[in-house]
Amino acid sequence: MNFIEYPDADIMMMDLANVLAEDLTDALHSKDRVTFAVPGGTTPGPVFDALSAVDLPWDRVNVMLTDERWVPEDHERSNTALVKARLITNRALGARFLPFYAPAEQPEEVLADVEAALLGAMPVDVVVLGMGADMHTASLFPDSDGLENALAADAPVLVPVRKPDLPDVRITLSARVLDSALRKHVLIKGDDKKAALEKAHGLSRREAPIKAVLDGADVHWAKE
Numbered sequence: 139m140n141f142i143e144y145p146d147a148d149i150m151m152m153d154l155a156n157v158l159a160e161d162l163t164d165a166l167h168s169k170d171r172v173t174f175a176v177p178g179g180t181t182p183g184p185v186f187d188a189l190s191a192v193d194l195p196w197d198r199v200n201v202m203l204t205d206e207r208w209v210p211e212d213h214e215r216s217n218t219a220l221v222k223a224r225l226i227t228n229r230a231l232g233a234r235f236l237p238f239y240a241p242a243e244q245p246e247e248v249l250a251d252v253e254a255a256l257l258g259a260m261p262v263d264v265v266v267l268g269m270g271a272d273m274h275t276a277s278l279f280p281d282s283d284g285l286e287n288a289l290a291a292d293a294p295v296l297v298p299v300r301k302p303d304l305p306d307v308r309i310t311l312s313a314r315v316l317d318s319a320l321r322k323h324v325l326i327k328g329d330d331k332k333a334a335l336e337k338a339h340g341l342s343r344r345e346a347p348i349k350a351v352l353d354g355a356d357v358h359w360a361k362e
């Protein structure tokens with residue numbers, strides 16, 4: 139793990155957008171199409187804004203989430219809506235978005251079809267991940283139903299996750315899929331998340347799921 143500290147969050151967001159543009163360009167030198175996985179949440183928006191303005195062959199880029207809340211795209215908590223509004227726009231409008239959500243009460247009803255549509259885009263070439271102060275990443279939440287499956291060496295590509303304190307069911311790329319990405323970036327802000335990352339080193343993957351993706355990852359941190 140490579141920990142990179144920035145003087146402020148704005149500089150971090152711009153720098154990460156530039157690094158991601160380089161990573162995607164490098165990946166595109168050796169593949170016709172590349173796959174880019176991005177998180178939802180409140181942190182990555184400014185990176186998406188900056189990256190969407192970069193002149194890349196976006197029509198050769200598959201974009202998918204690291205995880206999604208099981209809600210329709212018009213729901214305020216939809217990560218799909220966030221990515222379509224702030225990343226797949228401007229010069230990146232031509233990127234191909236591969237959705238995780240499909241109209242069904244529960245993800246298990248459509249999981250096989252959703253996952254089948256992703257297989258052609260595997261493996262993930264470049265991934266950006268967030269992290270919570272509880273040391274979750276994507277939707278790999280400690281003490282959640284689905285975590286064991288999502289952490290398994292033979293896990294499927296997508297895993298449903300449920301936890302009583304989550305407002306909705308989640309669907310997440312499994313740890314093995316996230317960890318196998320060629321380039322891994324973790325984007326975090328604030329002292330609480332820095333402390334959580336330090337605490338994670340002494341814990342298991344079940345207690346601190348972020349540990350499942352840290353080998354070889356660049357962690358980008360700014361105070362605020």
Ligand SMILES: O=C(O)[C@H](O)[C@@H](O)[C@H](O)[C@H](O)COP(=O)(O)O
Pocket residue numbers: 177178179180181182204205206207217267268269270274275276277
């Ligand atoms: O669906 C999501 O919310 C994200 O994919 C999730 O994994 C996020 O990255 C962390 O929860 C951090 O969220 P913040 O950036 O809002 O702190």
